[in-house]
Structures are given as C-alpha cells and as structure tokens.
Amino acid sequence: MKFLFADSLDFVDPNYDFLADRHGAKRVALHGDEFPHEFLDEVPYDGMLVSRGIVGDGPVAGKYTDAQIMRFRREGARSFLRFEEARFPDTMMMGDCGAFTYRAMAVPPYGGEDTAEFYADGRFTHGCSPDHIIFDFDAPISARTIEEVPEDVRDRYEVTLQNAAEFKAAAKAIGPGFTPMGVIQGWSAASMADAAADLVKMGYDYLALGGTVPLKIHQLRQALAAIRSSIPSDTRLHVLGFGKIECLADLEHFGVTSFDTTSPLVRAFKDAKKNYWMRDAAGDLSYYTAIRIPQATENNKLKAKAREGSVNQEEIRVLESAALVAVREMAGRTGGIDDALDAVMEYWAILNWDEEASPSRRAAAATRQRAVYARTLGERPWEDCTCRVCREGGVEALIFRNSNRNKRRGMHNLHVFHRHLQKFRTTEA
Numbered sequence: 001m002k003f004l005f006a007d008s009l010d011f012v013d014p015n016y017d018f019l020a021d022r023h024g025a026k027r028v029a030l031h032g033d034e035f036p037h038e039f040l041d042e043v044p045y046d047g048m049l050v051s052r053g054i055v056g057d058g059p060v061a062g063k064y065t066d067a068q069i070m071r072f073r074r075e076g077a078r079s080f081l082r083f084e085e086a087r088f089p090d091t092m093m094m095g096d097c098g099a100f101t102y103r104a105m106a107v108p109p110y111g112g113e114d115t116a117e118f119y120a121d122g123r124f125t126h127g128c129s130p131d132h133i134i135f136d137f138d139a140p141i142s143a144r145t146i147e148e149v150p151e152d153v154r155d156r157y158e159v160t161l162q163n164a165a166e167f168k169a170a171a172k173a174i175g176p177g178f179t180p181m182g183v184i185q186g187w188s189a190a191s192m193a194d195a196a197a198d199l200v201k202m203g204y205d206y207l208a209l210g211g212t213v214p215l216k217i218h219q220l221r222q223a224l225a226a227i228r229s230s231i232p233s234d235t236r237l238h239v240l241g242f243g244k245i246e247c248l249a250d251l252e253h254f255g256v257t258s259f260d261t262t263s264p265l266v267r268a269f270k271d272a273k274k275n276y277w278m279r280d281a282a283g284d285l286s287y288y289t290a291i292r293i294p295q296a297t298e299n300n301k302l303k304a305k306a307r308e309g310s311v312n313q314e315e316i317r318v319l320e321s322a323a324l325v326a327v328r329e330m331a332g333r334t335g336g337i338d339d340a341l342d343a344v345m346e347y348w349a350i351l352n353w354d355e356e357a358s359p360s361r362r363a364a365a366a367t368r369q370r371a372v373y374a375r376t377l378g379e380r381p382w383e384d385c386t387c388r389v390c391r392e393g394g395v396e397a398l399i400f401r402n403s404n405r406n407k408r409r410g411m412h413n414l415h416v417f418h419r420h421l422q423k424f425r426t427t428e429a
C-alpha cells in the first residue's frame with residue numbers, strides 16, 4: 001500500500017535559528033527552503049500528490065504565484081518540487097483537480113481536455129479525472145436511487161462520469177508513461193459501486209475514490225466493500241484525502257493500492273492533542289501533545305488582550321522567555337521538570353485566561369493541561385527519534401510555536417508514519 005503526501009508548498013528553512021527565532025542569515029525563500037523529502041535523511045512517502053486547485057492555474061485561486069505556476073507547467077511537477085525520479089526512484093507523481101477547492105461551484109471549472117494538458121505539462125505519472133464532490137452518504141438500508149436524489153447530486157454524479165470519459169480519451173495523447181485514474185463519486189455505497197463499474201467499462205484500471213473526508217469509518221468500509229465487489233480484482237484503487245490514518249488495516253483489507261493524506265503534517269499544528277507521533281513497542285501509533293509557547297508579539301489572542309489593557313505586554317514577554325528557558329534547561333538536564341512545568345503553566349494561564357470561568361474551573365483546566373504536558377516532557381520522546389528534526393532540534397520539535405518549528409514537527413510525523421506503514425506492510429503481508 002503506497003502512501004502519497006498531498007503537498008501544499010510545505011517546506012522549512014534548514015538554517016532556521018531556534019534561539020533567536022529567525023530565519024538563517026542567507027535564506028533564499030523557496031530555493032533555499034527544503035521539502036520533507038529534501039530535509040529528512042530518507043524520503044518519508046512513496047509519492048506526492050499535487051492538486052490543480054493548490055497550483056491555481058485556472059479559475060480557482062491556488063497557493064502558487066504566477067511565476068511559480070509558469071515554472072511548474074514549464075519544468076514539470078518533479079523538477080518544481082525537486083522530487084526527481086533519478087533521486088527518488090519508484091515514486092509516484094500524481095495529480096488531481098482538488099475538487100474540494102471548487103465544491104461550491106455548480107460545475108467543475110476544469111474539463112477532460114485541459115486537465116490532460118495540465119498533467120502532460122506537469123509530467124505527472126498518474127492523474128485523476130476532474131470530479132465533483134457529492135456530500136451526501138446514505139446508509140445501505142435507506143439508500144436512494146438516482147431518480148430519488150436531488151438534481152444537484154445527480155448532476156455532480158453525471159458530470160463526474162462524463163468528465164471521466166472525456167479525460168480517458170484525452171489522456172491517450174500524454175503517452176505510455178502516464179496512468180489515467182477515474183474518480184468515483186456517489187451518494188451511497190451502491191452508487192459508488194455503479195460508478196466504479198462504469199469507469200472500468202471506460203477502460204480505467206486504476207480508480208480513485210473521492211469525497212471520503214466527511215465519511216465515518218464504517219461508511220468508508222461500506223463504500224470500499226461495495227466498490228471492490230463491483231470491479232475486477234486486479235483493478236487498482238486509490239483513496240483520495242484519507243484522513244483516518246488510525247484505520248490503515250481497513251484499507252489493506254479492501255485491497256487499496258494507494259492513498260494520499262496530509263494528516264501527519266497538519267496534525268502537528270492543527271490537532272488539539274495528537275501533535276507529535278511515535279510508534280510504540282506494540283507497533284501502534286501513539287501521540288504526544290506539543291507544548292504551546294506561542295510568540296507573545298505575534299499571538300492574536302495576546303495582542304487583543306494587550307490592546308484591551310487586560311494584560312501587560314512586557315510581563316507576557318518575560319513569561320514567554322522564562323517558559324522557553326525552563327523547557328530547554330529541563331531537556332538539557334540542567335533544570336528540573338517541575339520548574340519547566342511551572343514556567344509553561346504560568347504562561348499558559350495568561351494565554352487561556354477566561355474572564356467568564358470560575359476560579360475552580362480555571363484550576364481544573366490547568367491541572368488537566370499540566371498532566372498532559374508532564375507526560376510530553378517527562379517521557380522525552382525526542383530522545384528516542386533519530387530523524388533530522390529531532391536529532392538537530394531536540395526538544396524544539398515538541399514546542400508548538402511558529403511555522404518553521406510546527407512544520408518540522410510535521411516532517412517528523414511523516415517520517416514516523418512512513419516507517420510505521422513499512423512495518424505495518426511487512427507484518428500484515
């Protein structure tokens with residue numbers, strides 16, 4: 001089972017100065033910054049996925065500048081992402097349209113022909129037909145027929161299949177090094193299975209299941225079971241935007257060939273608790289909560305409080321720097337864990353000061369948080385990881401603070417997740 005990382009221009013400055021909290025002196029943005037596969041010692045995925053919606057080469061505004069779009073289309077995705085085949089053999093460079101970015105439009109802004117051109121320019125190895133997300137998902141017992149669903153759902157279903165047919169024909173011109181993938185959308189397991197069977201009839205031998213993000217795991221299981229039973233056993237299957245990475249065994253069970261996710265990277269800073277990943281002795285993923293020590297001068301909550309006059313800026317800066325110093329001393333074994341927790345919690349109390357909460361509720365919240373942080377600092381997980389993030393940064397990898405640090409933690413998670421998947425493959429096989 002291959003894991004593809006869905007890139008969204010995620011890189012770090014390799015010379016970032018943690019102590020001064022600033023970029024390396026000679027930083028050249030983008031060129032000097034490093035993607036996860038450049039920064040880490042080993043590539044932490046089996047391929048990359050780039051969404052057309054993230055590039056933004058058409059009516060949907062993406063993340064790339066005009067100059068970057070031009071370079072991307074001129075040099076190709078691999079050269080742009082410095083993910084060359086020669087350096088990273090046997091990897092996939094997959095494209096999709098990023099249906100979530102245009103979910104509100106009546107019809108997809110891309111057609112089969114221009115999408116095939118986009119993949120040809122980008123020199124992708126794999127590319128998805130332009131689909132349109134369907135947000136409904138009926139339980140098998142009450143699944144609606146195509147006549148029973150609202151017109152909008154029917155239109156999305158039909159345009160996805162029409163685009164797939166058009167794209168299949170247009171993709172022939174790209175040449176033999178390219179594998180077109182037909183995207184499945186549906187409002188129920190049965191309608192997804194029908195769509196999958198239609199795509200196989202069109203000649204696709206690699207399908208991609210879209211719209212899985214809002215699905216509960218039991219719904220995803222229903223969908224995969226129905227799809228698997230409606231297509232030949234050698235038809236490959238990809239799951240687009242697979243967020244429930246705790247359920248890898250389900251993908252394996254239904255013969256999923258590949259999936260893409262951003263979860264390991266984004267949970268480093270978007271999840272409330274699962275920020276830093278580890279593989280435990282039992283072979284499961286386990287998680288630590290990163291210690292939040294935001295930059296006082298850049299934190300919106302603190303800035304607002306300072307404007308209101310409810311906190312003093314100078315005082316906050318003192319608490320911030322005391323927390324950083326105490327955590328670093330604790331990590332370097334020149335300071336104790338209680339001192340570190342005291343300092344972190346003093347800053348935390350200002351950050352999370354809630355006028356409305358009663359003193360007893362405040363105290364209870366602080367006690368809970370302190371226990372969470374005590375585990376992170378007490379177990380010293382950064383000492384057990386050999387990836388470059390932990391090797392070079394040590395405890396800095398566990399501090400939740402600005403993008404360079406948070407994305408590094410995300411890269412550590414990618415490393416851990418890829419290793420986990422490799423071990424998982426050998427034990428499941």
Ligand SMILES: [Zn+2]
Nearest residue numbers: 385387390412
């Ligand atoms: Zn690490």
